Every structure is written in structure tokens, then in C-alpha cells.
Amino acid sequence: MDNRDKAVLQAGDSLYLASLVSPNGAYALQHRRDGTLALRDTRAACDIWQIGRPLPVPGLLRLLPDGLLVLEGPQGIPVWSSGGVDRRVTTASVRDDGRLVLTDPDGCVRWSRDPLSVADLAAYRPARDDRLRRGEVLADALVSPDGRYRLTHSPAGETLLQTPSLSADGDRRVWSRKAGQPGASISLGPDGVLRAGTDSTVLQRWSGRYLLDPMAFAVSAVVVRDEGDMVLLREDGTEIYNSGTAPEEARLAEIERDRALRKATEAAKPVRPYGSGMATDWFNLLDLCPPCTITWVERIEERDALLRLGAGSSTIRAMTYAQIHSAAYSESGEPVTCALAVAVGGWVMLIEPSGIEGVERARDMSERTQTITYHLGFDGEQVFAWYRDKEPVAVYQEDDSDLLDSGAPALEGNAPKAMVPFMRQIGLNVYRQSAGDFLPPPVEIGCLIAGIAPRPEHFAGRHLGAVFSAL
Structure with missing residues (x-):
């Protein structure tokens, strides 16, 4: 079995008791003899994160043709896998900043695991009010100043912008996107990168633009506005991304106002006297x-x-x-x-x-x-x-x-x-x-x-x- 270090893992290839090494040599994704997988900072000589538990016999790390990066134990039993199936994925590699990424033929990042430890994420503060700031995690809802719109991230991995509905169906969905694996929380790092857990593709998934490099956009805050927009802001207050939902919300609000007015007008009318009409x-x-x-x-x-x-x-x-x-x-x-x-x-x-x-x-x-x-x-x-x-x-x-x-x-x-x-x-x-x-x-x-x-x-x-x- 080939156990040489590699720079890129191609779809269908595997890594066995070897490393995926970043181009600058600063980081190495190591498949170890105890069957665990670890990202090691070679300059600081320390592990940043580790996956799996020690096993008597090591398995291997495999990039499947369907785009999943899977750590297997003995007899091919999966121990860990990356995000969901993505058939656009063709390669896995470690970048110079320590990110483990899965990329498509165009070089766009489809999934990532950033060099963050559990302790790093646990130190983030809960977001409050109408915005998610740097160093904060979306633990509860972000609520627009007027209280009409709420941004949440579900355990299933879906970010939702919602507003109360006048119908009996509960909250109405204004905007939604899938981001991160189930159970991962949305956070905004001190570096200005939006993440779902350690996955830094949130900006791409929210905007639908996979050509974006999230590291090239330093997000200052995620804000929910009264008009029904969710926006990502730079330090100078300009917008990196806008959900664009405000115009439709204004239209729906006008419809709701008209409906409420008609309902009130109708309720104010007297009841037609019984027997004043034809037989039914x-x-x-x-x-x-x-x-x-x-x-x-x-x-x-x-x-x-x-x-x-x-x-x-x-x-x-x-x-x-x-x-x-x-x-x-x-x-x-x-x-x-x-x-x-x-x-x-x-x-x-x-x-x-x-x-x-x-x-x-x-x-x-x-x-x-x-x-x-x-x-x-x-x-x-x-x-x-x-x-x-x-x-x-x-x-x-x-x-x-x-x-x-x-x-x-x-x-x-x-x-x-x-x-x-x-x-x-x-x-x-x-x-x-x-x-x-x-x-x-x-x-x-x-x-x-x-x-x-x-x-x-x-x-x-x-x-x-x-x-x-x-x-």
C-alpha cells in the first residue's frame, strides 16, 4: 500500500500512514498508526485538532468518488467523514493557512475544516441583539430592532430568516440556506471569517457564489434589519452580502396591511338582518x-x-x-x-x-x-x-x-x-x-x-x- 506523503489526494485515492502536506510545509494532515487523523503544526510541533480514537489496527483516509472524505477503521468501517455528498469534489489538500479543503475542478472550495480547536470555538461569546460580531457564535436568534425578523441556525444545519405569520402555520420563512454539518453552530471568527463549526464555506453557501474566497472577505458583522434583509458588513459599513429580501417583504407587508384593513372594515359593518334575503x-x-x-x-x-x-x-x-x-x-x-x-x-x-x-x-x-x-x-x-x-x-x-x-x-x-x-x-x-x-x-x-x-x-x-x- 502506498504510504508516501502527498500534496493532493485525488478522488478515489487514499492515504495510509502518511501525510497530506501544505505547499509551505507548515501543516501536515497525518494518518497515524493508531488509526487517528490529526492536523499538525509542524513549526510549533503541536497538534491543532485530532479525529478518531486509537485502534489496534489502522484503517486509512479515503476520498470517495462522490466527494466524501472518509476516515475508515478496520474492515472499512467509517470513523469520520466530511460534509455531505458533493460530486463536484475532485481533490483534497491542506493549504498554507492550515485549512483542509475539498475542491472542485475549477479550484473552488466545496468544504473546509479550518485549523481551529474545540477550545478555540468554546471561547466565543454568544451573539446578542440584531447582530453577530467577531468572536461570537449564533447561539440564540438574532432579532431585528423592531422584533419582526429572527435569524437562527437549526441543528439540521439550516440558517433561517423568519417572521411571524398571521396564519395558523407559525413563522413564515423569508430566507434560508444550508451551511455546515448538522449540529455545527454559526460563528464569526476574530479573523472575520464566517464558519459553521470549523467549516469556512458559509459565505459561499449563503451567497450561492462558490468562486468567492472567504479568506478574502473580512466580515465585521452579520446584521438583521427591520426591513427584512440579512446583511454581512465590512469594517467600513459597506455590504459584502445582502439577502435581498427587503423588497419582497415590503410588498408582503403592504398586502398584510390591506388585508388587516379589509378585515377591520368588514368587522365594523352591521350584520345583514336575518330574513332580508332570498331563501338559500x-x-x-x-x-x-x-x-x-x-x-x-x-x-x-x-x-x-x-x-x-x-x-x-x-x-x-x-x-x-x-x-x-x-x-x-x-x-x-x-x-x-x-x-x-x-x-x-x-x-x-x-x-x-x-x-x-x-x-x-x-x-x-x-x-x-x-x-x-x-x-x-x-x-x-x-x-x-x-x-x-x-x-x-x-x-x-x-x-x-x-x-x-x-x-x-x-x-x-x-x-x-x-x-x-x-x-x-x-x-x-x-x-x-x-x-x-x-x-x-x-x-x-x-x-x-x-x-x-x-x-x-x-x-x-x-x-x-x-x-x-x-x-
């Missing part, structure tokens, strides 16, 4: 879930309404609503286009439990009559439109939800205020929304425009329906 029993019977569409068509027969919706003549037959609802969801989970036509007063209501045909065809369906259509999408988006003889009266598109919810005029249509009187009739945006107690406002407004009051018996029994295509 018929609508509850439909058991509609997004995506679904209801279309009202005036003065036509049920068959004509289905044909205008796009159903082929051969697909139209007498069906119950239960059959339509069951057909709306195929065994594969893919929605199916189907509809039931129900005559109520002088109108036909087309119910699509999983369809969008009504909202897409409503304009053409209104030829020589009028249509009203309401669509609720998967993500809560709404389309509410009124057409007469193929001309738009008032149309609220998906992006107009705020206008629709507040009872404001539509942005499209020949009479954009046409629905406003009906919105006022139900007190839209005057009363607090009471889910379940009243019909969805567009459904109630559609019935008011049509002048009809559906009842459960309208939907009982068999009606003309169609199951006519898969979406």
Missing part, C-alpha cells in the same frame, strides 16, 4: 364547488338553452340533478362538462357543477334574448356578466373582484351601473358578509335581475340535461 335552501341543495357556473337565459326552451350552451342534440336527455352532479366528476378526477336546464318563471337556469361553458358562451347565447352568468373558479376568482342580444350590459371580469364585492359599477359594458341598484337592494358592502346565511351576492343579484325566486321543488325530479364533453 335551493342553492344549498345544488352543493356547488369551484369551478361552477350558473347561467340565466330568458324566453327560450330548455333544449334551446342547452344547444346554445354547446351540447349536441344527441347528448340531451331527461336527467335528475343528482345524475348531473355525479357526472360532473369522472373516475379519473378530471372535470366533465355537463349541465341541467331548469325552467324558473320565464327563465331557464343552466347549472354546471364543474363547467365554464356558460361564462364563455353567454354573450352569443343572448341573441334575441338576454343572459346573466356567474362563474366561480378554483382560486375564488369570479366572473359576473349581463348581456342583451349579444351586447354587454355590465361585465365584471376575474380582476374586478374588488369592484364586485364593493358594489361598484363594472368596468365593461354599455350600462356599467346597471347592476348597482340590485347590489344596493341586498346591501352589498353595507352589511358584513355572512357565509351560509345568504346566497352568494352574484347569485342573488342574478335572480333579482331575472325577477325569479327559485325553490327546491324547481330542481326536483327530471329535467333536460346533457353530458357532452370532457374538459
Whole structure:
């Protein structure tokens, strides 16, 4: 077995009772007869760190093809290994400053073990307040001055910048990076180098820039700012690295403020008086879930309404609503286009439990009559439109939800205020929304425009329906 000293250990090679020696000869990584591995300062004639325990038979140090540097005991049993698998690693060497490094073909350091002893790291002070200073370790959280952002390093080796969330999911993750092996603490050395344990690749991993030489950047402090940024500063206060999360945090904060304002405004509204709306029993019977569409068509027969919706003549037959609802969801989970036509007063209501045909065809369906259509999408988006003889009266598109919810005029249509009187009739945006107690406002407004009051018996029994295509 080759036991000559080396300057570089190539992937697939091993070191047996020999040393990896730095170019200047000041440091040697020694594999010893007792099976231990030690970094020795040859000038001071002392060991800086040592791995393993004495064994009767030495194993060897091997750089595996998958990038792991492994100290093996007898029978190849691993005693110690470097950081996680990194297939970019091709060499191991000891540098003139005493760092044991694993490098890729470009010469970039992928892992390091710096010449620090356990005693060196134990002497570091715990960081406090909003910053990690030189000679300190990130023991607890760094907290921004306003208390909104916290930087921690988990036992699993993940650095996390978090902020409290208004949802029930706990803290929201703002920024995160993996750095160091599990259990290693983040510290900032007196030399200005960020480390996870003895691994000095933290700056590279946090920034994602492996071409950086961490020894070329003397970090003065790691700071968590009120705006949601985590920054690394030089002595003169200029930034070495910025997480760049503040703009997104500002955007999210604006959304949270708007949400809180809407919630407070909604809570301040009076509750809509019980019994002031239409009966909901018929609508509850439909058991509609997004995506679904209801279309009202005036003065036509049920068959004509289905044909205008796009159903082929051969697909139209007498069906119950239960059959339509069951057909709306195929065994594969893919929605199916189907509809039931129900005559109520002088109108036909087309119910699509999983369809969008009504909202897409409503304009053409209104030829020589009028249509009203309401669509609720998967993500809560709404389309509410009124057409007469193929001309738009008032149309609220998906992006107009705020206008629709507040009872404001539509942005499209020949009479954009046409629905406003009906919105006022139900007190839209005057009363607090009471889910379940009243019909969805567009459904109630559609019935008011049509002048009809559906009842459960309208939907009982068999009606003309169609199951006519898969979406």
C-alpha cells in the first residue's frame, strides 16, 4: 500500500500512514498508526485538532468518488467523514493557512475544516441583539430592532430568516440556506471569517457564489434589519452580502396591511338582518364547488338553452340533478362538462357543477334574448356578466373582484351601473358578509335581475340535461 506523503489526494485515492502536506510545509494532515487523523503544526510541533480514537489496527483516509472524505477503521468501517455528498469534489489538500479543503475542478472550495480547536470555538461569546460580531457564535436568534425578523441556525444545519405569520402555520420563512454539518453552530471568527463549526464555506453557501474566497472577505458583522434583509458588513459599513429580501417583504407587508384593513372594515359593518334575503335552501341543495357556473337565459326552451350552451342534440336527455352532479366528476378526477336546464318563471337556469361553458358562451347565447352568468373558479376568482342580444350590459371580469364585492359599477359594458341598484337592494358592502346565511351576492343579484325566486321543488325530479364533453 502506498504510504508516501502527498500534496493532493485525488478522488478515489487514499492515504495510509502518511501525510497530506501544505505547499509551505507548515501543516501536515497525518494518518497515524493508531488509526487517528490529526492536523499538525509542524513549526510549533503541536497538534491543532485530532479525529478518531486509537485502534489496534489502522484503517486509512479515503476520498470517495462522490466527494466524501472518509476516515475508515478496520474492515472499512467509517470513523469520520466530511460534509455531505458533493460530486463536484475532485481533490483534497491542506493549504498554507492550515485549512483542509475539498475542491472542485475549477479550484473552488466545496468544504473546509479550518485549523481551529474545540477550545478555540468554546471561547466565543454568544451573539446578542440584531447582530453577530467577531468572536461570537449564533447561539440564540438574532432579532431585528423592531422584533419582526429572527435569524437562527437549526441543528439540521439550516440558517433561517423568519417572521411571524398571521396564519395558523407559525413563522413564515423569508430566507434560508444550508451551511455546515448538522449540529455545527454559526460563528464569526476574530479573523472575520464566517464558519459553521470549523467549516469556512458559509459565505459561499449563503451567497450561492462558490468562486468567492472567504479568506478574502473580512466580515465585521452579520446584521438583521427591520426591513427584512440579512446583511454581512465590512469594517467600513459597506455590504459584502445582502439577502435581498427587503423588497419582497415590503410588498408582503403592504398586502398584510390591506388585508388587516379589509378585515377591520368588514368587522365594523352591521350584520345583514336575518330574513332580508332570498331563501338559500335551493342553492344549498345544488352543493356547488369551484369551478361552477350558473347561467340565466330568458324566453327560450330548455333544449334551446342547452344547444346554445354547446351540447349536441344527441347528448340531451331527461336527467335528475343528482345524475348531473355525479357526472360532473369522472373516475379519473378530471372535470366533465355537463349541465341541467331548469325552467324558473320565464327563465331557464343552466347549472354546471364543474363547467365554464356558460361564462364563455353567454354573450352569443343572448341573441334575441338576454343572459346573466356567474362563474366561480378554483382560486375564488369570479366572473359576473349581463348581456342583451349579444351586447354587454355590465361585465365584471376575474380582476374586478374588488369592484364586485364593493358594489361598484363594472368596468365593461354599455350600462356599467346597471347592476348597482340590485347590489344596493341586498346591501352589498353595507352589511358584513355572512357565509351560509345568504346566497352568494352574484347569485342573488342574478335572480333579482331575472325577477325569479327559485325553490327546491324547481330542481326536483327530471329535467333536460346533457353530458357532452370532457374538459
